[in-house]
Amino acid sequence: MNVMVNLATAGSASDYRRWDSPVPTAGFVAVGLAMALQQAVGVNYQRGVTPTVARFRQLADQWIAETINISSVSDMLLHPAYQAIIGMGPAIIPLLLDELKREPNHWFAALKAVTGENPVSPAYAGDVDMMVDAWLAWAEQRGYR
Amino acid sequence: MFHPVEYPNLQAEGWVVRSPPSAKYNCIAWAVGENRKWWWPDIGLQYYWPQGAVRAETVEAFVQAFALMGFLECGPGYDVGIQRIALYALNGVPKHAAKQIDDRLWHSKMGRNINIEHTLRGLEGPVYGQVIKIFGKSA
Secondary structure (H helix, E strand, O other): OOOOOOHHHHOOHHHHHHOOOOOOOHHHHHHHHHHHHHHHHOOEOOOOEOHHHHHHHHHHHHHHHHHOOOOOHHHHHOOHHHHHHHHOHHHHHHHHHHHHHHOOOOOHHHHHHHHOOOOOOHHHOOOHHHHHHHHHHHHHHOOOO | OOOHHHOHHHHHHOEEEEEOOOOOOOHHHHHHOOOOOOEOOOOOOOOEOOOOOOOOOOHHHHHHHHHHOOOEEEOOOOOOOEEEEEEEEEOOEEEEEEEEOOOOOEEEEOOOOOEEEEOOHHHOEOOOEEEEEEEEEEO
16 A cells, blocks of 8 residues: 655654654654554545555556557557556546546557457557547546546 | 667667657557557557558568568668668567668657657667568658
8 A cells, every 4th residue: 555644744853863762752643643544544645646546656657657669569568567557457447547638648458458348449440549539438428527 | 758778779879859759659650651550460459550461479460561561671771762661679579660761860769759860770779679671662
């Protein structure tokens, strides 16, 4: 689980010098409570980002950076970050659709894998604009927008 | 976001950016004169591949695809009136294609990234492998 806590605001500056203190300070107690709460409800209150969103963003950014010079579709799709995104399952469908809308990219195979559907007509194979349109139309039909 | 360090020969041979990044077309499309589709013989049938060419990541599949576009295997060199394509492969698996500009320079679409001018040797290395075939057709 991705937990992000702003120590600078959760505890006082002097707290950083007290790691070896046998008695937890009020600041560390507050941090501990915040972390426990985040883990319990799965929400990063600092940024309003769920662990699923944070994990997806991390993997998507990694995939984008590490495959940007690659033409091979199999090399793109078999990249560990892309496979990890697929492994996140249907929970990431809205995230993939948002990403597709924000900046067209090759999320088609991931969408196909997690939805079990393929709205792209064979006539539009490789036409990224039309592939994006097909998936966004599918999203609207399924109530994702 | 182009890191030439991944292409060791570019450091010595030089390169020039020619157009901005685009996820809409790739090196294969660019080499055969297309900039609206992503060409690849993927088994998922998601991407464009000329009908009549084997849909497999093999050199033979690329030979067939280029032939369907009028590009036939030929020798290296530069001839006015002949468009040449170079196919790069890593361990025998096609990875990249570039098209010739003149007797020294070639033009490549770098995946979803930028277009660059470079020497043929400039892109050889651990990412795209080596140039394994040259194709040509009358302009």
